Structure formats: structure tokens, C-alpha cells
Amino acid sequence: MNDVISLVPAPGEGREPGLEDLLVRVARGDETAFERIYDALSAPVFGLVRRVVRDRAQAEEVAQEVMVEVWRTAARFDPGRGSAMSWVLTMAHRRAVDRVRSAQASADRERRAVREEVAYDQVAEAVTTRLEGERVRRCLDGLTELQRQAVTLAYYGGYSYPEVAGLLQTPLGTVKTRMRDGLVRLRDCMGVDR
């Protein structure tokens, strides 16, 4: 469970080998390989889902669904199109966001959003506890204020870009652009090799 650090290649390196092979084996029904995938990715999956959903019991439910979904649909994973980590976490983020978007009245979400600045501080705090986290934190700090808020509200908050635009009282087009150039800057800062 503390292999989180080893999942991330150092800048300039290729992707960490292993998880992709494991996931291919999972598609063939290899339960041992699945267990290793679980050990490697359940913490980021749970942490991310919890960040978006907030409620711990619901987060557990969604995270569990995601891990079972990884098992069920592993055959769809195409190593040529991205890392296993990204495949699993994209699925987790979608599930979490679908949960909040379908479950929550928008008024409720807007009220909650007022406190979102606090959420970033919490993120920042969790981040400093891990080596990889520090790199992410440093890279986040390298963004402009608007870029950082647009990216973190969308990803950790689970807000759609029109919602983010409303929260930041910024035109839609500007928010879209900041999400893109913010992520591009993060990508370069983190040394993602794609």
C-alpha cells in the first residue's frame, strides 16, 4: 500500500513497467495479478474518490465498485494507449464524479463549493506527506492562481467546467483555456512522457 511512490517514474524515465503487464494478466482471469493491482492502486483510487465524494461510506462503496470494474473490464485496457494507472484512475474519477453529479442538487454543491479553498489546503497538506506528493505540490505551486484553482476544483472537487467558471466568476472560455494550459504546465513539470 505504500508503493505509491514507486508507481511514478522519475522525470524523463518511461512508465514503471509492471502494472501494465499485471493488468493484461488480470484480463485472462489471473486473480493473483489482480491482487497486486489492488495493492498498488486501491489507495490512490480510494483517496481520489473520497476527495470528490467526501462521504467516507459512499467513497468506500464507489472505490469498491471501481476495483471490481477493473477486474470485469480489464480486457478493454490497451497498453498502447496509456498507463494502467491512468486507466484505473480515469475510471475512478468518472465514477466518483457521476456519483456526485447524479446525487447532488446543484444548489447543494454550490454551497459546498464556497468552502473549496479550504479543500486545497487539505490537499496541499496531504501532499507534503509523500515524496511524489511534494513533486505534485511543487508543480501545482508553479501554476498561476487561476490555473491552479481551475485544475483542482475540477479534479479534486469534481466540478464541471461551467460550474468552475461560476465558482471563479470567470468566463467559460477562460476556464477551459486555463484547465488546458494548467495541465500542460503540470505535465511538463512532472515529466510525464507523453
Next chain:
Amino acid sequence: MIDEIHTLSGAYALNALPLGEREAFEGHLTRCESCDIEVRGLCETAARLALAVAEPPPAAMKSRVLAQISQVRQEPPVVPHPPMEEPVRATVRDNVRPFSRRRQRFTVGIAAVATAAAAVLGVVAVEARQARDTAELQGRTLAGLLAAPDAVVKKVPVTGGGTAVLVSSHASGRVLFASSNLPPIAPTRTYQMWLMDSGEIRSAGLLSGETAVVALARGDDRFGLTVEPAGGSDQPTTTPVLLTRI
């Protein structure tokens, strides 16, 4: 719009596109290789953000998941040229197999529905008007759709009860789906809409309420509705309660 759609890559990678726009952008990705490459890199980047908030789940979750997977059948792999069921394969590829088997049964239904729809045009007009009243709130989408030169209005029964009216126009790139009296489903389930072209099925989003407007990509020729686990599925997992040509 075309210039603008490229700038959606960041919002897409952050999963911040509203459903209709997400589908439209995915359609765009199939036609824009440089966008697709950029999106992959940005998705990898977004995943790194998740590592920063990693938090071990309760230990009990692992045993629950392991117990559960021993009971869950895995999806078959994608096979480029499956040897069986040629008539279906002629229009539908591999990774949609569970759905396409059912589609054969439904094809007969579609023809019958089309005939029935023609016979009940009067009813359709009324229902379309009702649908329009609802849609007006979402920005007069239906009025615009109905005005499109290639607009098609269809009334389709839903398995288990209820009816749906679909108004589609490839020129406008949209389908409006309006339902009434759909069978109630458990809170752990959701209605999910699907669009199909000759090769694949893709989600058109979850149905919340009775109506929805979804973006249509070129080549989409069928619309389906299934009942899925809450949160939706990547591909249909149950027999469609509605499947029709658009």
C-alpha cells in the same frame, strides 16, 4: 466551434465536461490525432494528481473486493474479426458482442416500431409538443431541432412500460429524448442512453428525469436505453429496454 473544440482537451482530461460535450469531444478525438495524443498526456498528468491524495482504504474492502470478483464474470476481449454470427458482424464489431446478440432480436422490433410510429403520427405530434414544453426550459432545443430540414420524430415503446419520443437531426447534431411513464427502477440502478454507429456503442449519458438532449456524431444511426448500475457503465450490461434507428 471547430477551433474552440481543441481547447476542451484540458477540461476533458479533468473529466470536467458536461455529458453531452464529453460525447461530442470523444467524437472529435476519433477524427483529430493530435488532440488524441495531447489528451492522453493530459490524462496521465491528471492521474498523478490522484497519487498526491492517495489514502489506504479500510482493510475490509480488500476482502470484499476479492470475494466479489470471484463471482463476477469478466468481459471477453476485443476480437478484431470474430468468426461467428456473420450477419451481425457485418454491421457491428467485436467489442459490442453482448449487446449485438440482442440486437438481432430487436431489429424486428425496430421495423415494427417504425411502422407503428408512422401510423400514430398524430399522437407523435402531441407528444412532441409536450416534449417541447419540457425542452423549452433547456433552451428551446427541440424547436430548433424540429426546424432542421432532416428532423425525424419517432415514438417508441419501452420494454416494461412507458413510451419515448425521439427527435433527431444529423444536421443539428442532436437527439432529443423525451420519455413518459418509464418503469421505476431501484435507486442502485440508472437509465443510461447509448448511441451506436456501424462499429461501436458509446454512452450518451445517464438519464436523469424524463428528457435529455444528446450530441449526435456523424454515423450514429441507433439510439438505445438500458438499465445500468448507478453511475452507469462503459458499455451496456443489460438487454436494452429501447432500441431504435434515428
